[in-house]
Amino acid sequence: MRTSRKQDEPLICQQLVELVSDYLDGSLREQDREKVEAHLAVCDACTGYVEQVRRMLRLTKGLAIDTLPPERVSRLIDVFRANMER
């Protein structure tokens, strides 16, 4: 069950964790971003949570990516050439 959030009240931890993704993407409204930062200034547990998501994002960006085998690339160049010659 989600905890409802009133506009003028400070955030509690359970509400903050629902805003972390948008916070790190810079897509929160100004008012919500200020509330998140005010909460993080006084809450070590939520600061730790945010740092974990931030770290997870850095690790995800570094995941290995395969390459297309050279014979497949050569085949595509052949198709590209044949299509252009038409």
Place this chain on the structure above:
Amino acid sequence: MVSRIDEADLLARLRSGDESAFHNLVIELSGGMLRMAASYGLTPTAAEDAVQETWIVVITRLSSFEGRSALSTWIYSILINTARRSGSRERRAIPFSSAWRDEQAPAVAAERFHNSRSEGAAGTWSSTVDRWDQQPTARLESAEVRAVIDAAIDALPARQREVIISRDILDMDTEEACVALGLSAGNLRVLLHRARSRVRQALETYFAEEVVL
């Protein structure tokens, strides 16, 4: 991703039959395309087939590409449609109702927070947040930890998986990902939030079990 000015130049070169421009584009994008294709449950060979099929469609439709989106976004949207079709033959679709329930689930289990019946203030953490993120970088960047992240992403519901791969692995911006996946910005944000929460949780579980062992 290339800038719009560079892209106009690239498009002109491709349309004039510049093989080295095409070759460079294939090399630049195919790795990410393979990663995306594989996420639909395709075998490595089937993922390569989907990527190859996509490039052939790109070649044949290049002259009619209108430039309404970035070239790479257009290529990814073709790939995603191709991989979805191939993937649906190999991977059973998750019923809509369970996918919807998942998207309503909280980022962190309610049990991790005090409720109105417990001693602490309701909605505050009831247990400590173990700082696995402070482990040495070499440990965090190990193949084992990467495998945990890969497995967590593969286990996500399809729409969350598409979104986290697009945004966080392939580094598309929100607009590109929305166009490639056919999602509104609002939906994309919700799906991305859920996906990231699940992957973070998988890492927490992995490091917690490691301590016990």
